[in-house]
Amino acid sequence: MKGKALVKNRFFVGLFLLVVFLVVNSLILIKKENFNDLQFVDKIGLKGFLTFGKTSKDITKLPFPLSQSLVNSNLFHKFRFKSFKQYSKKDLTYDLSFDDKYCEEMVSDRELSISRDKLLPVDFEILQRNIYSNTFYKKLLEEAVHKHKSKIPIKKQWLRFGGSSVWLHDLQVHYMVSRLIFSPSGVPNKGIFSFLYVQIFDENWNELFQTLKVPEIVRIKQEGYTNDGFNDDVLLKTKLSSQNLQFPMILPIQFEYVLDSPYWGPEDPRIVKRNNPIFGFEEPVIVFNMKGIKLPNRVMYIYTPYSHDIKPLVKKDHSYASTEKNWTPFFSNQYLNADGKGTSKLNFLYSLKPLEVLTCDIDTAICEFVQKVEKDNINHFGSLRGGTQLESLPLNDILPENLRIKFPLGRQVYVGFARTHLNRCGCGESMYRPNLFLLIEDIDEGTGKSFFKIGEVSDFLDFDVQLPPWPKPELDDNGKLIETKLSVCDDKYRSVLIPNSIAYWDINSIKYKGINYPRDQFKQLSESVDSIDDVEFDDYLGVTLSAADSDVRIVHVKGLLNYIMNEPTLFDKKDVVQYDFLLKLSTDFNERCSEMASKEYCVAYGKANPPIISEEEKKKQEEEKQKQKDEKEKEEKEQKEKEQKEKDEKEQKEKEQKEKEQKEKEEKEKAKQEGSKDQGKEGHDESKGQSKDDSKDQVKEESKDKPENKDNQDSNHKNNPEN
Template sequence: MIHSSASSFHLAIATAVSLALFAIYKFSAKGSRLIRILSLTLCLMVVNFLIALNNSYVEPSQLQPPLLNSAVSDSLYDLNYKPFKVPAYSFIETHKELQNDFKCSQVQFEDNSNVQASQLFELNQPEDLKRIRKQVKQLSKTRSIYNLCFQDNDLSESEVLETKWFKFCGSSVWLDKYKVHFMVNRVVYTVAARRNSPTVSMLAGQVFDSDWNEIMDFRFPNSNLTFPTILPHYIDPGKRDIKNVLGAEDPRIILHEFTNNQGESDQEPIIVFNSRRSNIRWNRAMHIYRPLHDSYNIVMLNIKGKKRSFREKNWAPFMDSVNENKINFVYNFNPLRIIQCDITSGQCEKVSGPDFNKNANDNAGKLRGGTNIVKIPPHFLPEKLQSRYYWFGIARSHIEGCGCLHEVYRPHAFIISRPKEGLNFTLDYVSSLIDFNINPEPWHEQEGRCSDGKSVLIPNSIAYWDIDSVTNSNSIPTDYMGITFSEADKTNRIVHVKGWLSHILKTLDVDKHQLLHHYADEKHIYYENQLLGECATYLAQEYCQYSEKNMKWD
């Protein structure tokens, strides 16, 4: 990589050499004419080198700005990256019009730009659960809800930790101001010793440096928490005598940039999760939690003009407002609906998409929320795309009966956009099932994937996204993205991916006339959105058969 500090170093060395050669010329004035000629010639050569170097020097202000102000650690360059297949669908890239006899194969395209993934890296450590259990025991002295985590009869601590405590669903965000990754995890205690039948679900926080080394005893300014720690937010105990399925599930995280009380620009993680609540008949509702702002209170979300669903979950968060107190969600993909919520009051309203059906439980479709959604910086998009804002995210699907598997959960990349002068969001692109070369652990240990019958790979967060370094203005920079995953609801891992930016640009590579024509017909756009949602799983059987053979599921 080329940095301004390196250029300064070269300039300093060249200047020193030039001065030395000039001194030789000066002091040899009474000496050999040959020495004078040689020293003068060398001096002129160094001066020319200085001029050339100065002309090629790039001011820091002229460098390509980072994508999201996140850290790309030098250790990323040494990883072993391998390509993985990204079959995808887009009416934009394929230039197809909507036809009555539409088939998904008509808008399918392959990209040879070579998106590549590293190996998986484990983020959980053997001592994590023991430390967490100790913290929960301490909290139980003042908050009785945590006593539910200690119903273990005569089991030893090691048996309890192995069979009744689980840590997964890790979602992370880079806080550039503090130069750390902030990760929230779901921690489950289950009396029944089944991780999909929790007694209490809790949230735990960790902090990592740019190389993903955990930082112990870390404190943020104006926060009373010391990390790593249980995040001691309110947990509704419910009204039933038998206590189960309490607390926060499926935490997701997003970066919130705001102006603090001192009038300074600041950053914090906002955590969104779903949880059952007594005051809504024990239905499941979405919540906002700001652990560095208030470590206890949570805000329940409510959609204006919509009857509350029995189960609200899988909302994918993203930022899109000049109002720093608003957060957006993809409520569902098929049809595409966007809602916007106030982070203080919890009041939400639909800002894009069709009205909600009379049936409140309509958060359906094959694509569900996966990670947080990140904005594609406009300065990386060509001029013909500057009339819109674009976002990139990773959703997931749940498919029954796929190859030898009864159930399979897999990621799907997607792009959404809206005009700069309006709020009509569209789904522009969606990939088929992708796995980043990951062969998820079976749900039950000691079993093959096919005999187990359930394969779960859940994308939890886009932890960071940034570019490599200075690149030629005529070339696409190499970008790096960190994606956290859970396998079989029992792991916390991260994979590093490079090449998404090139893939995205190819997806949106159409002439301006075609682009304007595509977005002009809003009725067709609505149907295209629905079809893309359906096409996301069009190749599911082909994917499962291929993976069964190549990943040796049996």
Template structure:
């Protein structure tokens, strides 16, 4: 059993003091009695004590040096994370990186043939609750004040006179979809949340959804009255963006849903500029109340939003679940995985909102609503830093990592199951090659989390629904011999949680070191992406059966 770092440090400190004291006593005694003491044993004991001293003080110096370096740098990891008690978990996954699929076998493909064996230990911390008891009350109070000048917020106050504020907050208000990104320029996490008010008390059918913003320090302590330079917003706050209320008399499903935040980082006049960009979906009047994806830049313009539209594609009734990522060399555009199976990447202008397909097969001209597959968007994608991987791996390709989610039906005792999946996307560094390729997808993951049931008071099997949604990769960094990743998640659409993951990088490196050169054959890429999507949920029934027994669903 590993001894926690703080206990180890204490043991070493006590040992250092005892050894140092012993060395001093030995030196004094030897000076006093050196004529009667045999020299050889004393010299041997002295050397041993010196080596023990050196070892103990070296451990202490490196241990505290790492903490000091964290505090003195712009790293997103607080030193308390290093002393957290982690528990290991399995990450089964699938990849074609060292073989090419056979088209003839695709109908009855055996996913076990591409299952990756993990020789590394991957661990997770206990869950951290990012929601506070008074969050919703303070946000509701702010909305009440804002409703005096903006009628749209009056939709949040359709309660009966006999209802107490406590009951209203408990039954009709929810805060989830917390998505965070580290802004090293300011040493803070920028976090976006979805605030839901439901007149009927059903979060499945909200009256209105609104965005709120919070700021956390590196230890995930909320900062009050925080302001960014050149912005009039004071956090925490309701974000006052435009909300379309539609033309229907009955007001429901109004506002912004499934928000995600991504960092746009670029160089301007020799300075690194960092800006959070928020992506969400919402219904709009001008497109017949269809649901569309939007861009919102709260620090640049806290009111206006930009609706996204894809050139040469018939508009879908419901656009959602796009997974965003930035290109570090092209900060005027934002990219998305539009769908995983088949894999399509689109690129959207941050100013106009016009999107073009970059890679993937043509869109379905007969059915515009075919974009939802087994894997769907979860977090943003982050580019894996080149210094995280061996040079031979990054010589020709760049790699992006994200966490998708799957929607599984009829799984064990459950009717619906939502779970995260880690995936890796690659692209050639050759600017002439636009193909993106799905290199790896994990099976269903829960990071040692037992999600709370959808309905309070019911067991998971009684409820029939288990929802664990990944919202963001808040950070990923290396300290010493370990890599740490912070992931924000929501359970049952009513919470914002944070979990730290340790040791993911060696596993991913092990996979990518076996990678064959990327193929240019579009048919092969299409087949690989399809089979990886199928294999990602191939173990869902096995997962549900194990969880039902082990977790007492």
């Protein structure tokens, strides 16, 4: 018996030692910086599970979000753009009206280093398996396929874009959520259903197909009323467990739908991360918009994947707009817990133009405005709209105190990429492009009230991305998809590049007096730095983008932190807003200038990318052109004939008028001549009568004189013998 017991004990001791040996060796391997020889579930799953719920004090030893091979590569090139600061003049008054000339005073030429964009595709076969493994999704898709009977390939009916990502230090992965659309027509803006698709990527931005062990928060609730009087489940207890998740995956979010209308399910996801205020580990928080049957409007929702908790966000004391979307999430240090590590409050830029800010409780989903503009139309939103989440500058515990940028007391600066939507501005039916902007929060230390303003906003940024055209599926007589060549500025479609997230932002190294100091030497460096003005940060930021609502891509930006450090207005105490009336002096001139510059970009882009015309379309256009030419020539001919006719008629009338006038003149002359003749005849007759009378008188006179003459003659004859 003793021998058997000894053997048994030795067996268990050996087994115990073997387990200890394996655990110790695993831990040793995990602590190594190079994890290439480990399986992913060990490399990330085990390490992540061992560390979640604990915050590492030495952040400098955590892996950098971007691999050193990418950092050290010739991946980056210079990228120039324009940016517009706040308008700040001494004579700034309430009634100051905008003038284009102010833009010249506010504009700055900026330069950053950016990488080439990298596409982040999906594996269609895995996607299909994931979507049909969910009973609810399988049922509604089968119904939709049966109803719509699409003739295009099934692969063309699935579209994925809007990828929003965060870097999870605990798990050492980029956690990305995208919008997945089922559209029988193949057109992105005519989708029937939307789903949320989650992928994970390593520091090289290669997708990982593995299982992760992640936290699971179990909330025990009972029906009741919240502190605000809302009828809702009351949280009794929160427990921490773990769960194994296979990536990629479809988030299990059920939704209402009606097959006869489109756009059901979660849309436009945005993601932020927080330290869980109870357990301390990093936790992704996802927000999206969704319409339903019970709620009359499309509203915003908040979802925490570690607890599977989903709620619609409610604006306290304010009605829903007809469509609630484009809320820009960000965390403010103002709402951090006493230990400074976690928060239960999430802020939103509700509107950028005009600037309005909400703060929402993550647990209750109740939101209150902390900055609100009174407007007649609650559905009014300007052309500058939400894009990525906002991120604070990466000046966290990784940097010693004396290496952090010093803003005025109570000031926080956030960075984000919005987007401007312009219609018919020179490129296609409409154009969407990102705009870099800075949001400034000034907190009144006495009242705790926050005042927000846009500190700077750029013109259109395209990150040198070669955009794909916006296609419209066309089928031939056999139901086969026709591949057509399109321009990114086709008149029928949109030209779209939308920013989705700031995937990460961190400092890789610091240059001081010509020497580069890596992350693990920051503390050593801080002891020798006299002035932060002599420090140059080697920081990297990743921005995810979607082009033509058909893909997801990543672009890396280098040097943004240095760019911000060189903006003097951010450090000017006189620029701090601590009263409501000062906000009226913080005009939106920079946003107006940005929109003007964006329109100039749009026109130039449209000229550089004219629509592509097919031979058939070209023939139609030529025929139409010839038709228009013929019609024009016909109109010109008719016009000439009309003009000639009018001219002839005019000349004829003039001729007739002249003839009439000539005739009248001749008649007058004739009449005049005849009148003169008659007058002459009468005068002749009178003269003749007078002559007769004179003759008669003469005869009479002669008759009287004849005897006397006869006597004289006789006398003369008598007296002259010759006679």
